[in-house]
Amino acid sequence: MRKLILPVLLIAIFALMPLIAELVGKNALMTLSARILMYAMAAASLNLILGYGGMVSFGHAAYFGVGAYVVGILYSHWMSEVPIFGLFPGSNQLLVTLPIAMIVSGLAALLIGALSLRTGGVQFIMITLAFAQMIFFLFVSLTAYGGEDGIIIRRANAVPGLNMRDKTTVYYVILVVAVLYFAWLWRVVNSSFGQVLKGIRQNERRMEAMGIATFRYKLYAFVLAGMGAGLAGALMANFLRFTSPDMMHWTKSGELIIMVILGGLGTFFGPILGAAAFLILEFYLADWTEHWQLGLGIILLLVVLFTKGGILGAVDRLKGGRQ
Template sequence: MRKLILPLILLVIFALMPLIADLVGKNALQTLSARILIYAMAAASLNLILGYGGMVSFGHAAYFGVGAYVVGILYSHWMSELPIFGLIPGTNQLLITLPVAMVVSGLAALVIGALSLRTGGVQFIMITLAFAQMIFFLFVSLTAYGGEDGIIIRRANEVPGLNMRDKTTVYYVILVVVVLYFAWLWRVVNSSFGQVLKGIRQNERRMEAMGIATFRYKLYAFVLAGMGAGLAGALMANFLRFTSPDMMHWTKSGELIIMVILGGLGTFFGPILGAAAFLILEFYLADWTEHWQLGLGIILLLVVLFTKGGILGAFDRLKGGRQ
């Protein structure tokens, strides 16, 4: 029962946020809340490989961006009514674009993961960064899709029976997708697959000695993480009604790692708290001074040097419980 308290509180807060924003007359709160939901999902997908699997991927924003671009490209072809390569028609149906975004970003993760996982340590960090940069520059070069400027999506994708022109409706669609994602992730983390993944982080050689083909497990997790980030990116494209290569810049990958660390590495709800902490900090610091990154840098440095286990870890220590 106690395990359910935190997720229920979070769910109630996020579900009521549009009402609260209305009450206090600050629309920005709903926008902030939606961004937190989407980034929480992206950070959670990274947490699967980073926190549970111990793979320091420094290019996770690439899959986020690929997911966003799937929505953008499908939309621009739907607008122009020209099929992609003369074969695949564009679409503006959310129920189609989201799965396609997941498949495409999953395929990207499959290729990149299969190559990158042959290395380890520093080389793994750098090769994931390198692949992400290649994807970044690939989209910068796609002048047909706006190049550096990206694609403007005039209207959010349609869902039959819903009025997606209404921002609050879009918000609740995002909330539903994110809740479903976390429910699915809960099952993954607590499955035997999740246990193997944690075992690999602790001691890969031991898992191999137990007869487990660790490469396949790591690759599978890498692909699942890429798909999750792609789904989050697709939601972001719908929410912002815009995609650009900026979404997959390497500093964005750094920000996703920061969110995971802030929340607490390898904790289930950590990414939600981490994303919230990061974005709220950004929101208020940026409001207060244009040099908000200075404050962010100092806080981040202190967190890394002097705390272990991020926000959730700090809570646990306050309660006197063990981590």
């Protein structure tokens, strides 16, 4: 039962956020809260391969951006009523665009993962970064979809029975998707596959000796992670009503890694806390000084050099639990 306290608390906070924002008259709080939810999903998907699987991917923002672009491209074709490649019609239905975003980013992850996972160590870090940069420049070159400027989405995708013009409604849709996503992720990390993945992080050679073809499992995790990031990106495109190559710039990949580390690598709730810490820090520091990244850099440096296990690790130590 105690296990349920944290998730229930988190859901309650996020569910009450629009009310709180209205109460204190600060609409920006709801925006901040929504951004935390979406970045938490992206960071959690990265945590699946980085924290549970031990794969240091430095290009995760690419899948986030691909998911966002799927929404943007489908929307622009729906608007212009010109089928994509003359074959597929566009769409503005969230229940259509989200699954397609997941499938497309999953396919991108399948291709990139199948090639990248042949290497390891620093080469893996660099090749994932390289592929992400290639996707970044690919979208910059797509002048039909705005090139560097990206795509403006006039209206958030529609959901039958909901008024998606209302920002609060969009917020709750994001919350529901996020809760579903984290519930699914909970199943994954506690599944048979999750156990194999944790084993691979600790000792790949041993897993091979147990008869596990580690490459396939790593690739599977890589694809699942790409799909998760794509889902988060698709929501982001709906929320911002905008998508651009900046969403997949390599520094965004760096930020996702920072969120995972800040919260606690390989812990379930870490990415949520990490995303919250990062974005709240940005929100208030940026309010106070334009040089907020200096503060972020210093904090990050101190966290990496002097702490182990991020926020959750610190909480554990405070409780006098395991070291």
